[in-house]
Amino acid sequence: MKKFNADSMGEKLLRKFAGASSRRSMLSRLGAALVAAPVFPLLPVSRAEAAKPDRSPETKTFFARTAQTKDDTKCDYWRYCAIDGALCTCCGGGIHSCPPGAEPSPVSWVGTCINPDDGKAYLIAYRDCCGKPACGQCGCDNTDRETQLYVPQLNNDVIWCFGTSSMDYHCSTAVLVGAAS
Amino acid sequence: MKKFNADSMGEKLLRKFAGASSRRSMLSRLGAALVAAPVFPLLPVSRAEAAKPDRSPETKTFFARTAQTKDDTKCDYWRYCAIDGALCTCCGGGIHSCPPGAEPSPVSWVGTCINPDDGKAYLIAYRDCCGKPACGQCGCDNTDRETQLYVPQLNNDVIWCFGTSSMDYHCSTAVLVGAAS
Amino acid sequence: MSKTSFRIFAAALCGSLLASAALAQAAPADTKASVEPEESDTLTIDPPKPTWFFVDGGWDMPGTSIFDGESGKMKGMVETRRLADMAIDPAGKYYYVAETIWSKNDRGTRQDMVTVYDSKTLNLVTEIAMPGRLLIGSRKNNFIISDDGKTGYIYDFSPTSGVNIVDLAKRKLITAIELPGCASLMPNPGVGFSALCSDGSIATVAIKGTKGDITHTAPFFAASDDPIFDNFAYDRIKKQTTFLTYTGQIYTAKISATPTVSAPFSIQAAAGIRVGDAKPLDVNWYPGGRQPMALHRATGMLFVLMHKGEYWSHKASGDEVWQVDVAAQKVVKRFVLKEPMNNIEVSQTENPLLYMNGEKGEVHVMDVATGEEKHKIEKAGGGIITVLEPS
């Protein structure tokens, strides 16, 4: 049985998300599929594709039914359907930007969240910002489709600070990866 | 001007309080007078001696007027008139005993507290127990005759863990040293 | 202005010397005031007892505090920093802490180790270095110990999934095994260990020397749609694990070289109400919390934190504790809690005590027989709770 080789799978996309080449080489070195999780999340997408779920309000989760699209410093902002931690938008960072001095982890856990403005599902990478003590502001813990440790890329308790110079957890961003269905 | 030599001053007493010989040699090495503070506190005694203060209820502090002698797990126990921190009696230790795995600091800050049973003042050495994380139980902060950093042996904010293998603050004891007047 | 610093200092010392001389002479004159100066010392502690519980300080407070459930008194503390995992030697001689330390707090060199503490002195005995471990809080099954106490298994994820195997007797790393797609460990006596996997199976890793031979059961649960809480319970005497899913399905698995899994039953059905469902909009009672269930091994009673809500509320604290007779598949009692609780454990004693805490870090001790609160301990810790298990 051949082991999976991260370098052979969509290297361009991988590099895009991995950012600097030093990080990409870290990813190659790890060589493991989980690294690609934020880019190619396993289950939400494939299940979404398979089931072609109805996105009507009746089948939305409580979070999706009550989410808003105006204020990304609140826990009910639509992208935060599976976030756990301090919102970087409240810590001197942005929705996809780390606060000064903090470093985005190249790997992350992912969520599939519905944007109430268009009713569509999007893939969100919850990229932790690392290397500073916990920010403390705007703590949220949303759990739509959040699972347990044996599906780590869908677990929001893991300290997702791999390949960063420090694994100290500062805050979490919600990076839009693409449409989920 | 000759520097003070801790070894020349009441070595027996010093050893008594310093405990193990390794600690005593640490004390000698430091050679500084402040080490002796728990044994020979500077100001409360000398002032008490000089002023011969009236210990009648009318001149007692609020703490002294309301202190009790029955329960050493409460902040108002008489010996705790200047304690700051977690009571070791609530952490698996005793009034002069560190909880298991914690190490008493050979130096400490001191207080002069009045025992309501006999109305007399006693010298109390607040000896920190070190080497474990903060115990968290029974936090007290009493401040009778507690001063600022330039009189360190009477300041209860200092982490009094010197000469211990770890300076992690766990809890504080209240060791009876002797009568103060 | 004068250069008086040393003089002042020396003078103050003389004053204090005089004072203590005065004190020494005064003492004999007044027998009542004659007190012997006390000596400072350090206490020891008993080995772990079935009535004790161990509560981790969680994210905010370092240290795992040891309390006696009967008296509510603190007995001592094991040094667990944020995201460390503690395990108790089944023989009661040691506490083990799997931890990750940087040489400069949050920077510098990473050091992963199992740190060994003597259970009577609570002193550090030694450190066993290992290649890594996952940083996550509130997990009971990322650091487990074999039933005979000889081997420690520490989950690693860097971010490739694997397990470090440590010889606790010889105090050294035996090997690091890759275990893709699986986590959440349980002992497998005589074989090695088992784990839950993302395909819904149990993996069993048979250890031969430094190699692991990985086999899987058939998938039996939906790892993404109705996950099993990874804080499940293992029973050393029955060699059996009890699992609970988000919707409230309860499974038991006999652990062996080829584990067998029972047909599940619904906790809601066992209480005579509608079965839990994974669909949105269905408001029902669901299990939830960080450590949502506790098993009383001797009686097979499972205690589950339950709350009313919709599906995907699996981290919500429980408003009730449901006592489930697992063999009879019946909820025999529902305890209504005064405030929502996030973690639950039960003493493995004849008269079981429930230990629960919530966001506030306050531990509540409840007598199962009476449903009464025996103790409420403030600032005890908000993390997971551990008890001594029968073996």
Add this chain to the structure above:
Amino acid sequence: MSKTSFRIFAAALCGSLLASAALAQAAPADTKASVEPEESDTLTIDPPKPTWFFVDGGWDMPGTSIFDGESGKMKGMVETRRLADMAIDPAGKYYYVAETIWSKNDRGTRQDMVTVYDSKTLNLVTEIAMPGRLLIGSRKNNFIISDDGKTGYIYDFSPTSGVNIVDLAKRKLITAIELPGCASLMPNPGVGFSALCSDGSIATVAIKGTKGDITHTAPFFAASDDPIFDNFAYDRIKKQTTFLTYTGQIYTAKISATPTVSAPFSIQAAAGIRVGDAKPLDVNWYPGGRQPMALHRATGMLFVLMHKGEYWSHKASGDEVWQVDVAAQKVVKRFVLKEPMNNIEVSQTENPLLYMNGEKGEVHVMDVATGEEKHKIEKAGGGIITVLEPS
């Protein structure tokens, strides 16, 4: 049972590869759903501004959070662990943290240093090793920087009292000076530094190379009977320190090679009430808290946290803030607080803002002109508050 781990894993990956392929194709068909994946990055920050305040997390939360007092928004964080001391480069280019780190959290090798952070990136620039420092929380004057920004003075106590002098431009230790009986530092431009002493004097240490020449003023306060709060305020422009004692006496000292101290006045008398007294049983308004006073340099207004109580209640939180015109020796305003506050600082701006926090770690921002609360920031931190000082 089958050896399926890698197969399952690979299959899952294939599924996800397919899914993303589908995604890539689906996107162009629906322009509304066509979204560019976002890039992760890291922001930078402006150099410190007069409207900003820096609040230490205190005992419970590591890190010093930077907030803008006008907007109430967090701007970033400087890494300060428990018992670290932060100082701001007067030129605004760096944040300096005097800290003590063990190589294994609470054990191992002790490392004392001044850590340098760039004020625009908040990245660590370098570490300057030094022989030691005192471990104590909530002190503003244990790590001070000379007015020209070139020299750092770090109080040490091991337990002999001394000061480490660090060249912040060359980033190295210059010398360690013994300073028996004194602590609580203030800059002394062109001379070295000064400090308060247990004999009630100010010590001045004139630095010549690596040597310090120590002189003292005549004693002017009672260090044990009516101590000066060691969190006093120094004014770089006036080269003057403002002191406050437990009973409420206010002194100013002109800092020079031979500092001169003013006659004190009573804050209570300045408010038209009975002078504070050190005797027990005398209930009066007293200053108190950890950081009980803040000085607005440009106007010479002192803001003091005051509470009603007996003497030796100097750590009690304030129920009111008294605004003292130090030159006129008058309390010009008394602000009643909604809840007791423990630390106070004031922005050095034309329209000063008061920053206060208490045990809860919530920061309250109050407009001095109106007395109104501009912001209440939860979980901002419970430690001392720092602002950029005019120079």
